[in-house]
Amino acid sequence: MRSGIISFIGVGANLGRPEEQCRDALRRVGERDGIALLRVASLYRTEPLGDPDQPCFVNTVAELRTTLSPLGLLSKLAAIEGEMGRRRSGRSAEPRLIDLDLLLYGQEVVAEADLVVPHPRMHERRFVLVPMNEIAAYVLHPAFGVSMQGLLSRCRDSGRVEKIGEGETHERTE
Numbered sequence: 001m002r003s004g005i006i007s008f009i010g011v012g013a014n015l016g017r018p019e020e021q022c023r024d025a026l027r028r029v030g031e032r033d034g035i036a037l038l039r040v041a042s043l044y045r046t047e048p049l050g051d052p053d054q055p056c057f058v059n060t061v062a063e064l065r066t067t068l069s070p071l072g073l074l075s076k077l078a079a080i081e082g083e084m085g086r087r088r089s090g091r092s093a094e095p096r097l098i099d100l101d102l103l104l105y106g107q108e109v110v111a112e113a114d115l116v117v118p119h120p121r122m123h124e125r126r127f128v129l130v131p132m133n134e135i136a137a138y139v140l141h142p143a144f145g146v147s148m149q150g151l152l153s154r155c156r157d158s159g160r161v162e163k164i165g166e167g168e169t170h171e172r173t174e
Contacts, residue, residue, distance in 0.1 A: 004034075007066055010060075012058065012059040012060075012127070014054060019164070022059075030101070036065045038064055039063040041062070042105070043058050044127065044163055045119070046127035060131050060167075070105045074136050080098070080100060084128060093125060103128065105141070106142075107142040109142050118142055124155065124157055129151055129155055133152050136148055150174050
């Protein structure tokens, strides 16, 4: 894929076998037309937000290049979640088999009924910012004009984020 928009997605799970499910989801993302997986941060074990009476999460962030529109990319991510057994109940802090969030779509700001990009809470979440800094510390948040490194240094979230697996670089097919 020679052209396209550099985007970032968050990946997380805390039911079943979370590490395997995150890796499986990333494999599926990389197999989709219009998406080239470029880099994946390490896997991190993280404390759940909202409802502490659930298992810890496994989280990571992936960089990809896409020729899809923001809504097209979101649709592919939702399809992968469905294939993997995710059923949405509407609660935001629920345990999940897999969660794929569109964090950044180039330097675009999108505000639509079904999609807000940059992800509206990414700057408040260490479980997003720590892996994001591993692969893209100097990327600017398009709405704030602050680097991911700057956002992490200002983040008030004190949740535990512990590295449990190494990241990956994928072959760039350009």
